[in-house]
Amino acid sequence: xxxxxxxxxxxxxxxESMQWKWIGWLGAGMVIFGYYLNANExxxxxxxxxxxxTMVGIYSLYKKAYSTAxxxxxxxxxNIYGYIRWLT
Numbered sequence: 079x080x081x082x083x084x085x086x087x088x089x090x091x092x093x094e095s096m097q098w099k100w101i102g103w104l105g106a107g108m109v110i111f112g113y114y115l116n117a118n119e120x121x122x123x124x125x126x127x128x129x130x131x132t133m134v135g136i137y138s139l140y141k142k143a144y145s146t147a148x149x150x151x152x153x154x155x156x157n158i159y160g161y162i163r164w165l166t
Contacts, residue, residue, distance in 0.1 A: 098137060098140055101133050101136060101137045101140075102133070102134065102137035102141075104130075104133060105129075105130045105131070105132070105133025105134040105136075105137060106130070106134060107130070108126050108127075108129055108130030108133065109126075109127060109130040109131060109134065111126055111130070112124075112126040112127035112130055121161070121164055121165075124157050124158075124160050124161035124164060125161065127153075127154075127157040128154055128157045128158060128161070131150045131151070131153045131154040131157060132150070132151070132154050134146075134150045135147045135150030135151045135154065138150060
């Protein structure tokens, strides 16, 4: 009963728009998919990681999770470096 009341209250009070939730979840999903592509040695993994980490970074800025945003943008820079290195 307590769990039901807590979750019901949480859903009512959660004012985050669905657009922002999709950006966060899609970005996280792309990062995970990038790991799969990298494990199978697809060069597209770097591009997927770049987009996914950028989306996570933007979502983190929206949520005011600045350390997570900084980490995501630093990882995006490493993705760009890895992509360039893989091409050469």
